[in-house]
Amino acid sequence: MSLWEATASALAAIWSNKMRSFLTMLGIIIGIFAVAVLISVMQSTTNNVTGSIEDVGSNIIAVMIQDRRIEVDLKDIEEIAGLPGVGPVSPLSQSRMTLKNGTESMQISVSAINSNYDDILRYEVQSGRFISERDDSSRLRVAVVGIDVAEELFGTLDVVGQKITIDGSPFTIIGLLEEQGDAMTGSGDEVALIPLSTGQRLMQSTRISSIYLSADDAQSVDLAMKSLNGYFSAMSADDENAGYSIFSQSSILELFNDLTSKLTALLSGIAGISLLVGGIGIMNIMLVSVTERTREIGIRKAIGATRANILTQFLIESVIVSALGGILGLFLARFGVGVIGRFMDMTITISSSVIALAIGFSMGVGVLFGMYPAVKASKLNPIEALRYE
Amino acid sequence: MGALIEIKDMYKIYEMGSERVHALDGVSLDIDEHEFVAIVGPSGSGKSTLMNMIGCLDTPTSGKYLIEGDDVSELTDKRLTVIRREKIGFVFQQFNLLSKSSALENVALPAMYMGLSRRERLKLAREALTRVGLGDRLGHRPAELSGGQQQRVAIARALVNKPPILLADEPTGNLDTKSGEDIMAMLKELHAQGNTIILITHDPDVAAHASREIHIRDGRIVSDTRKGGGGQ
Numbered sequence: 001m002s003l004w005e006a007t008a009s010a011l012a013a014i015w016s017n018k019m020r021s022f023l024t025m026l027g028i029i030i031g032i033f034a035v036a037v038l039i040s041v042m043q044s045t046t047n048n049v050t051g052s053i054e055d056v057g058s059n060i061i062a063v064m065i066q067d068r069r070i071e072v073d074l075k076d077i078e079e080i081a082g083l084p085g086v087g088p089v090s091p092l093s094q095s096r097m098t099l100k101n102g103t104e105s106m107q108i109s110v111s112a113i114n115s116n117y118d119d120i121l122r123y124e125v126q127s128g129r130f131i132s133e134r135d136d137s138s139r140l141r142v143a144v145v146g147i148d149v150a151e152e153l154f155g156t157l158d159v160v161g162q163k164i165t166i167d168g169s170p171f172t173i174i175g176l177l178e179e180q181g182d183a184m185t186g187s188g189d190e191v192a193l194i195p196l197s198t199g200q201r202l203m204q205s206t207r208i209s210s211i212y213l214s215a216d217d218a219q220s221v222d223l224a225m226k227s228l229n230g231y232f233s234a235m236s237a238d239d240e241n242a243g244y245s246i247f248s249q250s251s252i253l254e255l256f257n258d259l260t261s262k263l264t265a266l267l268s269g270i271a272g273i274s275l276l277v278g279g280i281g282i283m284n285i286m287l288v289s290v291t292e293r294t295r296e297i298g299i300r301k302a303i304g305a306t307r308a309n310i311l312t313q314f315l316i317e318s319v320i321v322s323a324l325g326g327i328l329g330l331f332l333a334r335f336g337v338g339v340i341g342r343f344m345d346m347t348i349t350i351s352s353s354v355i356a357l358a359i360g361f362s363m364g365v366g367v368l369f370g371m372y373p374a375v376k377a378s379k380l381n382p383i384e385a386l387r388y389e
Numbered sequence: 390m391g392a393l394i395e396i397k398d399m400y401k402i403y404e405m406g407s408e409r410v411h412a413l414d415g416v417s418l419d420i421d422e423h424e425f426v427a428i429v430g431p432s433g434s435g436k437s438t439l440m441n442m443i444g445c446l447d448t449p450t451s452g453k454y455l456i457e458g459d460d461v462s463e464l465t466d467k468r469l470t471v472i473r474r475e476k477i478g479f480v481f482q483q484f485n486l487l488s489k490s491s492a493l494e495n496v497a498l499p500a501m502y503m504g505l506s507r508r509e510r511l512k513l514a515r516e517a518l519t520r521v522g523l524g525d526r527l528g529h530r531p532a533e534l535s536g537g538q539q540q541r542v543a544i545a546r547a548l549v550n551k552p553p554i555l556l557a558d559e560p561t562g563n564l565d566t567k568s569g570e571d572i573m574a575m576l577k578e579l580h581a582q583g584n585t586i587i588l589i590t591h592d593p594d595v596a597a598h599a600s601r602e603i604h605i606r607d608g609r610i611v612s613d614t615r616k617g618g619g620g621q
Binding site: 002005012013016295296298299300301302303304305306307309382383386 | 441444446447466467470471473474475479481485486487489498499501502503507546550
């Protein structure tokens, strides 16, 4: 009996018991659906975020200061700018504030930065201008906004020269940023930038908690990281806990990839439990099927089927039930990621590796959980099996 | 060359709790090629046990069993299976056809386990079904056939691998008189064509069709008679 024929006869057996076969598959369908959707969503998110991190530019370095004892002031910023390998530097202070135009208002995180910020993050204005050194030194109440802010507050992109209030203080919009698309932290267009000095007054704090800078070029990133580490470790108050973190694009990517792969593993593990449950369901039904077909097994053995023949027959049946479940689960997952993609406003695809993994896994479950019933069938004594009513 | 089947001093002992039951109690028996033998006995006489032994479905506790000179009394399960499919064609009282398969597929089954291609085995199955007069019922399922027809399908299945031995266990037991006679006539005809037939029955009328009657009781052969004109 060729494998193809065994498959055909297994399909016939499955078809002759449609409802039961479907219910048997259900566990696998749900399991594969869950695994495929989770992995696909994670993969697509990762690709998206990785892409947007890469878009930002490969020279960018961020310093986050967690320890309040490390006090960074503008003099430090100047010194940092002079370190080897370091290019333009901008401090960044962020705070959630309320932006208002008459009755239209929105709450967003406002960034207080200096005039280097656009060079570091490669921002371009589509109209107006970016924040200048003079804006900063004169503490002017000017703001550069993203298109989402313009749309939300004014319903138009023609906003340069318009007045808004930020936490009650009047500001003039001097520039509108180019569209950024989605970034790591939500929409890249929902931004408002104000001069650092203005921001510090508004936030009533001179604390600088993060610094963005660019290395001179892609080759200088390591050198710049090293200089920064040297600079901040000298400021660090605590030997055990540095109190600051320095990220380059690649270290952020590494961190992110590490995080997502752990998360993916965790989530697939949870989804894998449903595969286990599905497998037990298959084993259960196959055992029932073996009992029901005891007589058939007896006949087959009497007329010349070997143990291996019987084993193969039942094993193929369980593998096919399971693989069909896997394929149905994948179809369902395709539909599922479409819906989720619409919600998350991104294109989620099921990669070929996920398809291979899903089909491989479901077949593996079929083999694993079909083995015991199949062995049981193959070991039946033909005399007793023929006597079975 | 010796007999087709040689059984020497065969014992089959079952342990039933503390009791030892001698289902076969020293049976010795030769059956030649082209014989038509009936093994006759009441239920509990050991005839079914003997059939299981001859059919290689079971192994004896002691004693020898040779088919065509090969000792099969101590073979493994796998070797016994191979002997069954090559040397023995079974006909059962309950027909034992696969209910979801057509007559043709049922008959082709032993040839499938022989490893023949689908084409070859369907050809052989068609021939065998034609031989038992069911050439026009190939696609019918067992439930769509009468009892007599089902038993003929079973006979075709027993013949498909062209085994040297045809082993029929109460082949008329589930049939009405008319169908039973048809089946016996067919077995006689197969015998006339040169097949070796071993018939297991409790019914003396059925046994009367055979050319040799072996009576068994309490696991022992009590008589072995060849009838004139029978045997070859």
